[in-house]
């Protein structure tokens with residue numbers, strides 16, 4: 001189990017020297033126990049203790065970065081079983097399967113689907129993150145040719161090479177040697193060769209219990225013993241597959257794996273989980289994938305992607321991996337909607353993401369270029385922020401004065417949400433020389449409001 005703050009404190013120098021930025025060693029220990037500070041912030045901890053503390057404070061699911069560059073994805077680093085205890089940290093990766101038996105044209109069109117899968121939702125860019133190239137042909141040159149095509153057409157998309165054949169694995173993985181790929185398919189029969197390839201080409205190794213290959217299998221006991229063997233071969237970055245393919249087995253194994261890692265700090269199972277959700281029926285495949293999203297898969301492999309399916313899976317993933325204790329927020333600033341001029345209207349609202357997107361969307365619909373002042377109210381909506389004393393006349397006046405908007409507009413009119421009409425007089429008192437106009441209560445009234453203002 002992870003050490004408590006007091007247990008960590010006992011190992012610290014106890015000089016209260018403050019070099020870490022905290023007033024006492026105890027305060028530093030408490031922050032370290034919560035994972036909010038790096039152990040390196042204290043320069044006086046002896047190396048052996050540092051190692052002990054680093055191990056004890058490491059997250060139970062190992063963080064691993066898959067891929068390189070802008071499209072690299074971080075997996076693992078999870079610390080809880082339930083998102084109401086603490087948020088889930090790194091959203092699962094969706095990967096599209098590309099079989100090496102496909103024609104060149106079909107491989108190209110699958111690559112295009114992945115590249116064009118990105119959408120924007122509530123301010124976040126969401127996409128199919130990776131490609132899983134499978135060696136269905138069981139033929140070395142076919143896998144090699146497909147790998148070459150992907151390396152050329154989608155050089156920055158993280159890739160999983162799926163094969164149990166070390167010869168095919170080496171030829172394909174070689175082409176992604178500097179891209180931190182995943183080599184999936186290490187099993188008890190090929191362990192040494194696959195581990196050596198993963199080490200040579202700096203790949204993450206995907207391990208699977210022999211039961212997934214049709215053997216009798218010993219479930220998670222067999223898997224954890226195998227992972228210990230893989231670690232003894234010098235492999236540190238691992239993703240694990242229990243071999244489960246049916247929905248109920250995925251749910252059972254993923255839950256047992258996460259529980260063992262988080263509750264028992266059982267290191268052999270403290271790695272990101274890969275789930276193969278492929279099905280002939282896309283609807284069934286989506287349902288299998290949702291189990292992986294909700295219950296602990298770090299990678300979910302899909303056989304096909306379609307817009308409806310992506311939207312459903314992206315939305316679920318976004319919601320599962322959003323901190324339920326922190327409302328989604330946008331940055332406090334003056335946003336330009338369209339290309340506003342010095343005489344364009346100026347609206348104000350709060351920084352709750354949904355509020356921002358609805359208000360900015362309605363201003364855009366009105367086709368009247370405008371400024372939208374978005375004020376930091378800790379992600380609360382207008383009425384809630386007002387009730388909580390965060391969207392008050394004094395704070396609005398101060399924000400407008402400090403925003404610099406007075407340099408961009410020649411009028412002095414601020415449009416406030418109809419729900420806080422009550423603030424108009426008080427804002428006028430605090431913002432000297434400004435006229436406060438009460439806008440519509442609901443954002444969908446903005447186009448009509450702007451039309452009547454401009455005619």
Ligand code: SF4
Pocket residue numbers: 012013014015016017018019020021022023024025028041042043044045
């Ligand atoms: S730097 Fe180290 S010794 Fe100094 S107060 Fe912080 S934890 Fe204690």
